[in-house]
Amino acid sequence: EVQLVDSGGGLVQLGGSLRLSCAASGFTFEDYAMHWVRQAPGKGLEWVSGISWNSHSIGYADSVKGRFIISRDNAKNSLYLQMNSLRTEDTALYYCAKGGELLLHAMDVWGQGTTVTVSS
Amino acid sequence: QSALTQPASVSGSPGQSITISCTGTSGDVGNYDLVSWYQQHPGKAPKLIIYEVSERPSGISDHFSGSKSGNTASLTISGLQAEDEGDYYCCSYAGASIWVFGGGTKVTVL
Numbered sequence: 515e516v517q518l519v520d521s522g523g524g525l526v527q528l529g530g531s532l533r534l535s536c537a538a539s540g541f542t543f544e545d546y547a548m549h550w551v552r553q554a555p556g557k558g559l560e561w562v563s564g565i566s567w568n569s570h571s572i573g574y575a576d577s578v579k580g581r582f583i584i585s586r587d588n589a590k591n592s593l594y595l596q597m598n599s600l601r602t603e604d605t606a607l608y609y610c611a612k613g614g615e616l617l618l619h620a621m622d623v624w625g626q627g628t629t630v631t632v633s634s
Numbered sequence: 635q636s637a638l639t640q641p642a643s644v645s646g647s648p649g650q651s652i653t654i655s656c657t658g659t660s661g662d663v664g665n666y667d668l669v670s671w672y673q674q675h676p677g678k679a680p681k682l683i684i685y686e687v688s689e690r691p692s693g694i695s696d697h698f699s700g701s702k703s704g705n706t707a708s709l710t711i712s713g714l715q716a717e718d719e720g721d722y723y724c725c726s727y728a729g730a731s732i733w734v735f736g737g738g739t740k741v742t743v744l
Contacts, residue, residue: 549733551680558637558738559672559680559723564731573731576635609679618727620670620685627679 516540516623518610523628530600530632536593536610536625544588547571547613549621550595552606552630562608563595566617573617578604600632638663638724638736645742646714654739656707656724662734664705668727671700671709674738675720684709711741719743 522534534550550562563574563584572584583596593610607629611621639657646652656663656671663669671684682691684700687707697712707726711718724736 551735558721559674559725559735560637561725561733561735564733566731571731573733575732617731618666618668620668620682620725621672621680622682622685622691624679624681 516612518612518623518625520608520610520625520628523608523630525631525633526600528600528602528632528634531596531598532600532630534595534597534608534610534628534630538591538593538612541612541623543586543591545615547615547617547619548586548593549611549613550584550593550608551611551621551624552604552608553627554603554606557606560606564613564617565593567615571617597630600630602632602634604630605632606630635728635732635734638726638734640722640724640736640739642737643740643742645744646711647744648714648716650714651710651712652714652741654709654711654722654724654741656709656726656736658705658707658726658734660705662726662728663702663707665729666727667702669700669702669707670725671698672723672725673718673720674723680723714743716743 607627612623672680
């Protein structure tokens with residue numbers, strides 16, 4: 515069974531940092547692009563960042579560019595999101611999602627999400 | 635990177651068909667046949683129901699269908715059922731490893 519388990523969320527102070535992790539299983543992780551998508555309380559989905567299978571192609575939403583860093587460790591079947599200079603507007607449920615073999619393929623499997631709360 | 639435009643809500647009676655529009659620009663929806671649609675029920679993770687404009691993943695009912703014309707993509711739900719209630723989001727590739735979502739549409743079955 516294809517599964518993604520998100521973790522690392524929590525309460526952090528304004529301007530602080532947090533590192534999210536996503537553990538993948540049930541598929542050949544190194545063959546697929548991966549994404550982070552967030553959802554603020556009561557709001558819609560916002561794509562945050564995506565990374566190709568070999569980490570050679572990476573994209574960020576304008577809202578997080580320069581503050582967040584996406585990375586992956588194919589040996590550990592894991593995806594990460596380093597979140598720096600956190601703002602109150604970064605408060606959200608963060609999902610990792612499996613993409614396709616290319617970064618331009620849709621997100622077909624989603625984790626359960628991990629909650630990030632930025633306190634002022 | 636502007637969000638794609640969706641109607642806030644759409645409703646229909648059981649058995650009816652409804653269509654949700656998703657309007658982008660020539661830089662995203664209009665430039666790539668890479669529009670996907672996601673269904674989300676309260677408290678649940680999103681679920682992919684349409685990819686590459688009109689393709690359905692394995693296991694997704696054929697009463698969901700997708701299309702695109704110019705800068706606007708559409709999701710049609712035929713034979714509306716109670717379990718179709720929820721939020722629906724479109725998403726488009728926008729080039730340069732960037733994706734953009736729509737604001738979401740709440741579907742209500744009357």
